[in-house]
Amino acid sequence: MSNLDFVAEGKPADWVPLGETQTVVDPMEMFFKLPRKTEFITGSEAARESIRRMNVDVAIAYPITPQSETMQQAGYLYDEGYIKDFYRGEEEIGVMSACAGASRAGVRTLTATSGPGLMRGMEAISSWPGARVPMILMDMCRVINTPLAIQPDNIEMSFMLNTGMLLLHAEDQQDFYDYPLVAAIVSEKVDVTLPCAVSVDGFFVTHARGQVSMTPKEYKLPPRDGWASAVPAMDNENPPARLSRDAPIQKSNFISYHMHSSWQQEVFAAVERSAKYFDKYLDGCIEIVNPDADEFLVASGAAVSQSREAVRQEGEQGRKVGMIKIKTIRPWPMRQLIAALKNAKRILVPEFNQAGWLHKELCSTLYGRTTGTMIGGPRVYGGMTMPTEMILEWLADARKKQL
Amino acid sequence: MITQDNLLLNRAEPGGLGGMQFLYKVNDYGITAISKPQEEISNIHWEVDIIKYLTLKPLKFEVCHTTALATKTLKFYNDKALNEFLGKAFKYFEELDLLENMLPEKDKP
Numbered sequence: 001m002s003n004l005d006f007v008a009e010g011k012p013a014d015w016v017p018l019g020e021t022q023t024v025v026d027p028m029e030m031f032f033k034l035p036r037k038t039e040f041i042t043g044s045e046a047a048r049e050s051i052r053r054m055n056v057d058v059a060i061a062y063p064i065t066p067q068s069e070t071m072q073q074a075g076y077l078y079d080e081g082y083i084k085d086f087y088r089g090e091e092e093i094g095v096m097s098a099c100a101g102a103s104r105a106g107v108r109t110l111t112a113t114s115g116p117g118l119m120r121g122m123e124a125i126s127s128w129p130g131a132r133v134p135m136i137l138m139d140m141c142r143v144i145n146t147p148l149a150i151q152p153d154n155i156e157m158s159f160m161l162n163t164g165m166l167l168l169h170a171e172d173q174q175d176f177y178d179y180p181l182v183a184a185i186v187s188e189k190v191d192v193t194l195p196c197a198v199s200v201d202g203f204f205v206t207h208a209r210g211q212v213s214m215t216p217k218e219y220k221l222p223p224r225d226g227w228a229s230a231v232p233a234m235d236n237e238n239p240p241a242r243l244s245r246d247a248p249i250q251k252s253n254f255i256s257y258h259m260h261s262s263w264q265q266e267v268f269a270a271v272e273r274s275a276k277y278f279d280k281y282l283d284g285c286i287e288i289v290n291p292d293a294d295e296f297l298v299a300s301g302a303a304v305s306q307s308r309e310a311v312r313q314e315g316e317q318g319r320k321v322g323m324i325k326i327k328t329i330r331p332w333p334m335r336q337l338i339a340a341l342k343n344a345k346r347i348l349v350p351e352f353n354q355a356g357w358l359h360k361e362l363c364s365t366l367y368g369r370t371t372g373t374m375i376g377g378p379r380v381y382g383g384m385t386m387p388t389e390m391i392l393e394w395l396a397d398a399r400k401k402q403l
Numbered sequence: 404m405i406t407q408d409n410l411l412l413n414r415a416e417p418g419g420l421g422g423m424q425f426l427y428k429v430n431d432y433g434i435t436a437i438s439k440p441q442e443e444i445s446n447i448h449w450e451v452d453i454i455k456y457l458t459l460k461p462l463k464f465e466v467c468h469t470t471a472l473a474t475k476t477l478k479f480y481n482d483k484a485l486n487e488f489l490g491k492a493f494k495y496f497e498e499l500d501l502l503e504n505m506l507p508e509k510d511k512p
Contacts, residue, residue, distance in 0.1 A: 040404060044444065069444060203421060208438065209447055210422075305415035316462060385420050387417060
């Protein structure tokens, strides 16, 4: 953007975007070495602070509850000059298509949506991985199915499982600050070049405050290098401008099944290749509490926080219960889960959705690899809460029935 | 930032509503401060109760609405107000402990 644009938007002619005053640091320095200060802020504010440090070139979104708060905050960042370009699309399929165009042009692209917005944008979203467009999608989960509600429910994540997207699930406000930064870097690795969604349970995290430890806002991630990519960025400035990716990829009914299958194999291989980066930047794709326990709670997202408290209360009673937090849903940490759960006798999977997608994922991983009993629940959905007592009751019931 | 002095435990709000609970302890008394999600972020506030600890393992307490500090659940709309109340309450609990220790054994709560 030129200074003329700034002036047109009401800035003084000598205005300097604050993003240009930030110092670029190596991702490892940002994630592990820089000093951090803790603040008590909402998940939406944590997302804003993450975006502030992300060196975003363009952010495009359409408002929807509970995402609106975050993108409103992103608007403030644009006004301050931390985001180079920002606009509100007209609806989600347009937004997600515009994001694909921005990323193809080689710039760091960010969007955010929730529940029905994700569903509306899904046609474009599911084309992102094959188009090899790195970007960050912040997904604040909410109900999508009728009767419609704006309450927390993460069923929408199941729709992204087999698209070729990278998919992280943030437990709390801290994760919703850390994960998007990691997502930006991993998404753009040459041997990955894939979009990454960071999902979080809406309201429970976005509209509640938690302790977030953050690096100074004077530092930001390195910019995206559009040429360091599995496929070349498109030159949209010099005519003739191209509207689509390389010819074989968007030839519709002319594409050969060989081309499609090999391309899809490569997409999913790239998902697997991302695991080494997430392992490094997230300090492991899973977190294990009480690894030598017989009983385990396996969870992702906000269900982890409730499981932690259940583990603590069981400990007070002298019972050691293990817990596994799954940070990366895609790449799925299959080997780590098999190793961690191979001796488990009882495995409960608490979830905030009706279908139990995490339980199904885990069952398919552990089939034939554990003698333990898999218990799909407790599950709550449509905005229901999951009190710690519910998890404790399920544990007690499973013991009583000797499941 | 919320006072970390006398903080016994902070955890996810155990009712499962989202948000956090901070539990403070000074001798037998303490404070539970809960911050829950709100549809309007500007409405997020602290719900505070005076509590009396029954046991620490397992952690059990009862809400105590009979002290001079508060006879009901209190609400604070910013961290500064909460921190000021916590400072006042910690001193009160110290004094209360001294007074309760002066009581004859049969009258101790």
